[in-house]
Amino acid sequence: MSRFDAIVVGGSVGGLSFAGEAAKRGLSVLVLEEHDEIGEPEKCDGLMSLRGLRRYGLAPSGGAIQSSVREGVIHPPSGTECSVDAGALEVVVIDRSRYDKQLAENASELGAIIKTGLRVQRAAEKGELVTVDAGQTYESDYLIDATGPASAPAGGILPAAKYEVEADWVEEGRVEVFVDRARYPGFFAWTIPYGVRRAKVGAAGRGINPFKALDALLESRPHKVIRRVAAPIYVGGPAEKFVSGRKVWVGESAGQVKPTTAGGIATSIGGGVIAAKWVAESVHSHDPSRLEGYEREWRETFEKEMRAMMRLRGVFERLSNREVDLLISTLSSPKLLARLGKSDFDFHATAFLSALGVVGLFTLARLVASAEVRQLLSP
Ligand SMILES: Cc1cc2nc3c(=O)[nH]c(=O)nc-3n(C[C@H](O)[C@H](O)[C@H](O)COP(=O)(O)OP(=O)(O)OC[C@H]3O[C@@H](n4cnc5c(N)ncnc54)[C@H](O)[C@@H]3O)c2cc1C
Structure with a gap:
């Protein structure tokens, strides 16, 4: 068969969650x-967060979970570290390769056909014809672009890299974030433990060489590098439109990624599952205009949080190291940290702003010489 209701370009979290849900709803x-x-x-x-994926019935199987997170530690440029008890957040570290395979198996069992080793070279203007490099052509009523950062909205990409390391200093369940405007402008570095004495250590920032930043971070921490990966992250916020005619963008190609942390697993899966629901509505009713439901539903779920994240990002981008120190020491009150520990990992910006309260925001605006902080005060 070479004609389908929907062709998905890209077999990762966004594309595979779309495929499973669309097949479940009776589409080829x-x-x-x-x-x-x-x-x-x-x-x-x-x-x-496991909570995030349970919303879509796509939680990772036991085999894909590498470890659970119990604590999040922020290291300011020169001040004292602050720590959030993350035990109640249900945050885990997964093996993405295994998880993507789990999503692929699920989609195949539901009837989706998955072909690997085929790069789509060209999609026809209206999105109904897809040509791959083997010279094959497939046709579909709807085309789903799930190609990730390559098609993400312009301007939001930052260079990033990670090392997977073996080291004695790794404490299981203790995720660390390192903030330093000079070393990681516009982002941060991180260590994420997985398994015994193993961690994923990453760094990203505007205009930096992330490998050099990682080497500097790890200089005082003895380690053995197991694997090196360079891959950009996206922090530019959702695209203006997720739909054009019968073409639909899901996941990172639609900018469905958290602008604060560049985390995109839960939001991309949300994109895939919601898009599938509305593509199925469109196919069953022979009415492509039903696709607007996808954009509406995704935005109803995530838009408020994404806006809060973009605002926090705006503030963060402009702070000096001194202001970051000041901010973290002011914000690390036991009460605020306890409230954050009980919030929702996927909606952390809204949780952070509400935990801060109006008084906290005014304190912030007094401390930090930034117009963006004042912007946070506006509704
Ligand atoms: C270093 C790093 C660390 C990250 N850490 C986290 C994290 O801890 N938590 C989190 O939530 N998110 C994290 N992310 C973000 C997360 O990985 C992405 O947001 C998520 O994978 C986006 O999913 P996607 O399906 O939209 O795109 P992708 O996962 O990028 O997948 C796109 C797929 O499309 C395929 N493709 C592209 N072009 C074509 C073509 N022409 N033909 C056929 N196939 C094509 C690609 O091969 C790929 O498989 C991280 C990203 C990076 C780079």
Whole structure:
């Protein structure tokens, strides 16, 4: 068969969650993935909330979970570290390669066809014709772009890299974030433990060489590098439109990624599942205009949080190291940290702003010489 209701370009979290849900809703679906193996090469650190994926019935199986997170520690540029008890947040570290395979198996069992090792070269203007490099052409009523950062909205990409290391200093369940405007402008560095004495250590920032930043971070921490990966992250916020005619963007290609942390697993899966529901509505009713429901539903779920994240990002981008120190020491009150520990990992910006309260925001605006902080005060 070479004609399908929907063809998905990209076999990762966004595309595979779309494929499973669309097949469940009775559509014929073809997924085309350029790499020979689903989940490879693995780039992501796999930090995510189980709660987020349970919402879509796609929680990782036991085998894909590498460890649970019990504490989040922020290291300011020169001040004292602050720590959030993360035990109640249900945050885990997953093996992304295994998880993507789990999603692929689920989609196949539901009837989706997944072809690997096929790079889509060209999609026809209206999105109904797809040509792959083997010279094959497939046709579909709807085309789903789930190609990730390559198609993400312009301007939001930051260079990033990670090392997977073996080291004695790794404490299981203790995720660390390092903030330093000079070393990681516009972002931060991180360590994410997975398993015994193993961690994923990453760094990202505007205009930096992330490998040099990682080497500097790890200079005083003895380690053995097991794997090196360079991969950009996206922090530019959702695209203006997720739909054009019969073409639909899901996941990172639609900018469905948290602008604060560049975490995109839960939000991309949300994109895939919600898009599938509305593509199915459109196919069953022979009415492509039903696709607008996808954009509406995704935005109803995530838009408020994404806006809060973009505002926090705006503030963060402009702070000096001194202001970051000041901010973290002011904010690390036991009460605020306890409230954050009981919030929702996928909606952390809204949780942070509400935990801060109006008084906290005014304190912030007095401390930090930034117009953006004052902007946070506006409704
Ligand atoms: C270093 C790093 C660490 C990260 N850590 C986390 C984290 O801890 N937690 C979190 O939630 N998120 C994290 N992310 C973000 C997360 O990985 C992405 O947001 C998420 O994978 C986006 O999913 P996606 O399906 O939209 O795109 P992708 O996962 O990028 O997948 C796109 C797929 O499309 C395929 N493709 C592209 N073009 C074509 C073509 N022409 N033909 C066929 N196939 C094609 C690609 O091969 C790929 O498989 C991290 C990202 C990076 C880079």
